[in-house]
Amino acid sequence: MFSRATGALLSREGCSAVHYRLHLFYREAFVITRAYNPPVLLTKSVFLQRCADFVRFGGYRYVSGVVPYARAAALARKFRDTYLVHLSKDMRYRRKRAALGNAHLLLWQHDERALELNFVLLVTDGDHPAHVLERLSDARVQRLTITGYELVRQTRAGTTSRYSWTWRMTEATYQGWRDRVRIAMRSREDLLLRQAWYSLHRVPGFAPIRQQAKKIEALMRGEHKRVRRRPFPFQNARIRYISRLAVLSKPLSAVLAESLTRL
Numbered sequence: 001m002f003s004r005a006t007g008a009l010l011s012r013e014g015c016s017a018v019h020y021r022l023h024l025f026y027r028e029a030f031v032i033t034r035a036y037n038p039p040v041l042l043t044k045s046v047f048l049q050r051c052a053d054f055v056r057f058g059g060y061r062y063v064s065g066v067v068p069y070a071r072a073a074a075l076a077r078k079f080r081d082t083y084l085v086h087l088s089k090d091m092r093y094r095r096k097r098a099a100l101g102n103a104h105l106l107l108w109q110h111d112e113r114a115l116e117l118n119f120v121l122l123v124t125d126g127d128h129p130a131h132v133l134e135r136l137s138d139a140r141v142q143r144l145t146i147t148g149y150e151l152v153r154q155t156r157a158g159t160t161s162r163y164s165w166t167w168r169m170t171e172a173t174y175q176g177w178r179d180r181v182r183i184a185m186r187s188r189e190d191l192l193l194r195q196a197w198y199s200l201h202r203v204p205g206f207a208p209i210r211q212q213a214k215k216i217e218a219l220m221r222g223e224h225k226r227v228r229r230r231p232f233p234f235q236n237a238r239i240r241y242i243s244r245l246a247v248l249s250k251p252l253s254a255v256l257a258e259s260l261t262r263l
Contacts, residue, residue, distance in 0.1 A: 036080040039249035040107045040117060044147065045204045046245045047108040051120055051144060052151060052165045054104050059122030061136040062144055069115045069259050072107075076252055079105050079121060083130050101128025107252065110147065115259055118146065139165075148173035152208065168208030177216045185223040190233070196220070197234050205242035213239045 041047045055062075067075050079085045083103040087095070092102045101124045108118040123130045130136060137144075144151040149167045169177070177200070184192035200216055203209050224232050 036076060036086040037251045037253050038076055038085070038105055038107055039247070040109050040252050040255045042109055042248045042250065043245070044108070044110065045242060046247055046249075047106060047118070048146065048149060048151075048167050048204055048206070049242070049245055050106055050247075051122070051146070052167065054106070054122040055139050055144070055151060056165045058124040059102075059104055060125070060139045061123040061131065062120055062139055063130075063134045063136055064118070064120040064144065064146070066116050067119055069117070069256055072117055072252060072256065075119065076105070076107075079103070082133065083121065083123070083128070085121070096124070096126070099126050101126035101131065103128065103130055109250075109255055112255075112259070117255075120144070120146075145170060148176075149204065149209070154208065166208055167204060167206040169203075169212050174212055174216075177212075178219060181216060181220045181223060185220075185227045188228070193220075193224075193233075197237075201237050201239055203239065205240045207241075210239045210241070 041050065083105075085103045085105040087102070095102055103121060103123045106120045106122070110118055121130065121134070123134075123136060139151060140153065148170055150170050151165060152168055153163050153165055155163045180196055184196050197220070200213055200220075203213055221232050224230075
């Protein structure tokens with residue numbers, strides 16, 4: 001609802017409520033560029049990789065969620081002003097030397113049609129306002145989960161003391177894949193089987209996810225042999241290893257501006 005003054009202004013200028021909201025949204029989209037215009041990551045694999053990077057370097061405390069485009073600029077401004085997520089590498093280093101915590105903000109556009117962004121705020125140990133103002137979880141105790149994948153700490157092969165942070169499917173996601181394979185087989189529709197096969201080979205290629213995907217592929221082959229009793233229709237395909245990925249991103253202001261055409 002608008003105030004009387006705003007309603008009178010709209011009537012005098014001949015503007016509708018929708019146009020007024022668009023004006024406010026457009027202004028909000030660009031006011032953040034004056035001091036802080038965070039990048040929005042465009043691919044899931046890069047988003048997951050960067051989350052693992054910051055946790056590996058001590059950002060164990062986190063809060064995550066989804067923010068609609070209409071509130072994304074305000075969220076970024078709040079995190080800049082309150083949690084100093086915009087600081088440079090040198091400034092973060094000096095804060096660490098002074099036993100102060102640092103915060104990092106990661107944004108991901110998972111679907112441009114959804115008009116919302118996934119966000120993760122990661123905070124290191126040390127004196128920092130986020131420890132007081134946010135309900136932070138600890139990635140070492142409560143796993144960070146994003147779209148059916150969970151961040152886990154695993155001991156590296158051939159060692160007993162060194163470990164790494166990586167991603168795997170949650171138990172629910174893994175079981176969902178197994179159910180999907182069985183449904184595709186029993187429906188006897190090649191389209192469902194083909195969709196499952198190609199989707200499986202596009203999962204993020206972190207080592208634990210590859211291991212899970214290989215088990216699902218083995219289940220798919222076994223079910224096909226048992227139920228359909230004919231040669232498997234797809235050739236062997238590798239689930240790609242994930243290497244160090246280049247950052248593919250857009251400034252937040254650009255993402256919000258592009259969304260105006262879809263409002």
